Amino acid sequence: MTATFNTPQEMPYGPAHPLQVLDLYRQCSDPDAYWVTFIHGGAWSDPEMTKSGGHPLIRSLLPKYPRLNAASINYRLSPHPRYPSNGNAAKHPDHIDDVRLALSFLQERYSMRREKTVLVGHSAGAYMAFQVDAGCGAAAAVVVGIGGVYHLGRLVEEYADYEGFVERAFGGGWRQVDAEGLAEVEDGGKGGGRVVLVHSSQDELLSFGQSRYWAGVLRGRGRVVKEVYGAMGNHNEAPKGTELVGVVEAELEELEMESAKGN
Numbered sequence: 001m002t003a004t005f006n007t008p009q010e011m012p013y014g015p016a017h018p019l020q021v022l023d024l025y026r027q028c029s030d031p032d033a034y035w036v037t038f039i040h041g042g043a044w045s046d047p048e049m050t051k052s053g054g055h056p057l058i059r060s061l062l063p064k065y066p067r068l069n070a071a072s073i074n075y076r077l078s079p080h081p082r083y084p085s086n087g088n089a090a091k092h093p094d095h096i097d098d099v100r101l102a103l104s105f106l107q108e109r110y111s112m113r114r115e116k117t118v119l120v121g122h123s124a125g126a127y128m129a130f131q132v133d134a135g136c137g138a139a140a141a142v143v144v145g146i147g148g149v150y151h152l153g154r155l156v157e158e159y160a161d162y163e164g165f166v167e168r169a170f171g172g173g174w175r176q177v178d179a180e181g182l183a184e185v186e187d188g189g190k191g192g193g194r195v196v197l198v199h200s201s202q203d204e205l206l207s208f209g210q211s212r213y214w215a216g217v218l219r220g221r222g223r224v225v226k227e228v229y230g231a232m233g234n235h236n237e238a239p240k241g242t243e244l245v246g247v248v249e250a251e252l253e254e255l256e257m258e259s260a261k262g263n
């Protein structure tokens with residue numbers, strides 16, 4: 001059993017590219033198992049940011065919840081100026097297509113169910129978690145964004161320097177992409193899941209602006225939103241910290257309580 005916590009199985013979920021792989025931690029084969037699924041950040045392009053960014057969170061949770069499985073997803077990346085010859089050439093919608101494919105793979109192959117899933121996204125991964133949410137109804141019972149990007153237009157307005165990575169990931173038409181997500185974001189009344197937006201006050205790359213804005217949009221759609229702001233380390237430390245573990249634990253416990261009431 002212990003081995004499961006430390007050594008995930010690396011599984012290809014798509015045929016086209018070596019980045020179409022995910023790390024699977026499966027300790028419960030029951031179809032009613034809970035799932036925590038992690039989408040890493042890195043501005044859609046940083047090859048140093050990978051699925052292993054989700055390991056600390058997952059490894060803290062698994063020993064406490066025997067009925068929990070987890071996965072952390074890699075996806076194709078866009079070119080990065082510090083790594084000009086790494087061959088990464090993805091452009092929107094490649095990244096999000098891969099994330100959707102990975103989630104379908106988990107649903108079909110391992111019976112991961114939306115009502116049992118907490119989807120966690122960091123930074124650009126948080127943007128993708130809500131693209132999934134918008135595109136297929138309630139993607140997960142709970143979506144947790146940490147240090148998230150939620151609106152590209154507002155991001156570039158606040159940080160002009162970030163336009164470069166936004167354009168490399170989305171191309172010249174990047175301003176359209178927010179509109180798609182905003183138009184389709186799921187309504188709370190129609191089954192859209194709970195949301196927790198987590199943001200560290202020590203985040204050196206993003207202010208609270210994105211999280212505050214997004215909380216307002218989601219509440220306007222009738223979604224239940226918690227905002228968690230506090231000192232949780234810098235942008236890349238926060239998703240590895242104990243605060244995020246506590247947030248996800250509380251959500252898992254709420255899901256367990258809801259399911260006990262339903263039975």
Ligand SMILES: N[C@@H](CC(=O)c1ccccc1NC=O)C(=O)O
Nearest residue numbers: 041042043044046123124125205
């Ligand atoms: N680590 C990235 C930068 C990065 O990830 C980033 C920078 C500013 C705002 C958000 C970021 N990441 C979001 O996924 C890089 O070095 O290119």
